Amino acid sequence: MRKVHSLAAVLAAIAISISGCANFDAVRTSTISEECQSAIQKQNEAWSDPETPEKQIKEAEQASLGACKNLDEWSSAVSSNPGSMGYQELDTEAAANTVYLSCASNDPERQTPVCADAAQRGYLDAS
Numbered sequence: 001m002r003k004v005h006s007l008a009a010v011l012a013a014i015a016i017s018i019s020g021c022a023n024f025d026a027v028r029t030s031t032i033s034e035e036c037q038s039a040i041q042k043q044n045e046a047w048s049d050p051e052t053p054e055k056q057i058k059e060a061e062q063a064s065l066g067a068c069k070n071l072d073e074w075s076s077a078v079s080s081n082p083g084s085m086g087y088q089e090l091d092t093e094a095a096a097n098t099v100y101l102s103c104a105s106n107d108p109e110r111q112t113p114v115c116a117d118a119a120q121r122g123y124l125d126a127s
Contacts, residue, residue: 039067
């Protein structure tokens, strides 16, 4: 049986490839550890509750940046739980691109495994 891709997915892949910005390491699905999944789930719960104070959301985001081993694992976990970043839908590449927001506000020194990996791979460049 042939797999059919949506027009949007095909156009997005073409646009990324043409622009020279394709980073297929972040696109691939990474194995998600229990520790990372649990941290992302807690982050999702914090974001989902409108009564959650901003400080608690920030703490949950910081915990997930430290619990996940790298950007691939974090973006895979976030794309499985898009509410953890306040989205209804989020693919792994879009999730990887949101890491700038989390690292800038929660780990500007890039001390967590996720932010250190994202910085090394150019996701935190200001360009």
